[in-house]
Amino acid sequence: MWKPARDASISLQNQIINWVTEQIKSGDWGVGTKLPTQRQLALEFDVNRSTIQQALEELKADGILESRVGSGVFVANDSWNLLAKNTQPNWQKYIEASIHKPNYHTIQLINEYEQDDSIIRLGTGELSPTLLPTKKLQESLQNLSFEGKDFGYSSPQGSTKLRQALCHYLKKRGITTKTENILIVSGALQALQLMAVGLFETGSIVFQDHCSYLNSIHPFQSFGMQMKSVKRDESLKQTLKSKKKNRQSIYYSVPTLNNPTGRVWTSNEKQYFYNTCKALRIPIIEDDVYSELLFETATPSIKSLDSSGQVLYIGSVSKTLSPGLRIGWVVGPTPVIKRLADIKMQMDYGSSAISQEIVTYWLASDLYENHLIELRDHLKVRAKFVENILAEQFSSIATWESPQGGFYIWLRFNESIVTKDFFLKLLKRNVLINPGFIYDAEDSNHIRISYSYASLDNLKVGLDILYEESISMTKNSCTP
Structure with a gap:
């Protein structure tokens, strides 16, 4: 005869609940089965009646058992279905309690229907497959030579060769930097996610323009940060000061070909914006992923004005070369880059080594410029x-x-x-x-x-x- 183990880590009451549940699940106690009396069960299990009573009350509360006045306790009609459901985790409860916020239903529909080839995509922020240099990308693979280590994990900050190529390439945006100030990421969105996790405390303020790409995703909101839209007018300094108060804050900007408006800031607007944020010690995120697609010559980046590590600069080849390569970069102060690199290694152990080799090859040759x-x-x-x-x-x-x-x-x-x-x-x-x-x-x-x-x-x-x-x-x- 089964008896609960007194030296087990599970309480006697829970052991009894589990045993009764198993009798029902196995079919030994079918629907309508009458249970022995509390006195009988207490004698058989060598426990106090109060322990039996508590166990049975919990099973009744869960709908597994039911009392019939004057007759006793029985296995409830719906007990088997309830137990079947209870054997599965309540994933919806997990989902609803999770940290990351769900996207808006409209955006979920957009993401879903973009996979349907019968749909005409009038809003997609992506290059047509016909505009991707597919053939040249395939040819470049044939011109690359790999060593065994090239197929291993990337270093924390990304390929040294790619970061060296970027140091040279970014000079065209007026940015002078060093390899230790660059982190390779899996696209610009990952850069924002790493910043949200690694740089800011809960309750921090993220300033942005009124119409912003950030409102269509939740990299900052999901970690308890407040999004505040402001006007970049002559009263910007006072506005930021009054909204910031003593809280940690940062300003997200897309000064060149804003998403979604397509607007481009003038050099004077960039300078005024930079000076204002610098005076208030508000760091700037400059999302510059579209700048290479300007039809006319681009004005210098905000990062090119930066002499004090105020600006975190984001670039990517997702909008220009191939979104599937998943290669972007962040330029910033060494401590920030080291911090983000550490978090990235904990998340994915580095971006694709092969993709990094391809991008290095394109940047170091004239392939990329000619393609642009x-x-x-x-x-x-x-x-x-x-x-x-x-x-x-x-x-x-x-x-x-x-x-x-x-x-x-x-x-x-x-x-x-x-x-x-x-x-x-x-x-x-x-x-x-x-x-x-x-x-x-x-x-x-x-x-x-x-x-x-x-x-x-x-x-x-x-x-x-x-x-x-x-x-x-x-x-x-x-x-x-």
Whole structure:
């Protein structure tokens, strides 16, 4: 006869609960089985009746057992199903209690439907496969020679050869740096995630422009940081000072080809912004992943103005060469780079060694520069193509600025028609957009039009459908 073990780490009560549960799960005690009396069980298990009573009460509370007045205690009708469910972890409870915040439903839908080849992607921030230098990338692999260690883990800060190549290449952005001040990351987004985990305390403030890419992802919000949107006007210093108070803070900026607006800061704006943040000792994140796609010569980066380690600079080849390579970089003060490198090694033990070799080869030769020239020419053609359609069809219902480079046109409808309903109506017609409200929750006028991904034919079809739905929404919004 089974008896609970008095020297076990589990209490007598829990041992009895587990034993009764096992009798039901194994089928020995079927639905409706009457249990022995508390006195009988106490004698058999050599425990106090109070221990039996507590065990049975807990099983009744869980719905496994039930009392019938004047008859005793029985195995409940739904006991087997309840036990089957209880053998599985409650993953939903784990998910809801986790640190990282779920993305907005609209963005989850965008991520899901971007994988569907039948969808016309009017908002995708990615190069079309036809614009990727696939053949030349394949050829470059044949020209690379690898040693055994090249297929091992990368060093904490990334390939020394790649960081040396970047030191030379970044001079074109006015940035003078050393290999110890560069960390190779798996794309710009990982750089933000590492900063969130490794540099800031809970409750820190992340300043940003009103319409920001950061609102469509949660690298800082998930770790308890506060997002505050501010205007970069003549009162910026006072605004930041009043909002910052004594809390730790940083300013996230995309000064060259902002995502999603496509705007470019002037040299004076960059200088004023840098001086303001420096005076208040607010570090700056300069996200510069689009700068190489400017149609005209770029103005110097904010990092090029930095003489005191104020700016953390982020670059990447995801928008220019290949998102699949997953190679980006951070330039910053040595202690910051060492800290981020340590966290990165704990997370993924370094970016792909082979990808780093490919990027090194392209940066050190003229391949990358020549590719950028061709790519900018292709993007100019696409931008002009879309602008012509907008001018023909949308000029009476929307406004926009001619793109200065990059991927996007920030289209503003005269009426506030960009709602979740508008997004879903287009999705039903196989057109996927990036609505303005994913970048600014209060924005119901804008959508981000991307001319970088869809084919010219699909751009035309997609914009025609967008126009039809826009007209329909505009008429409905004007109906009394």
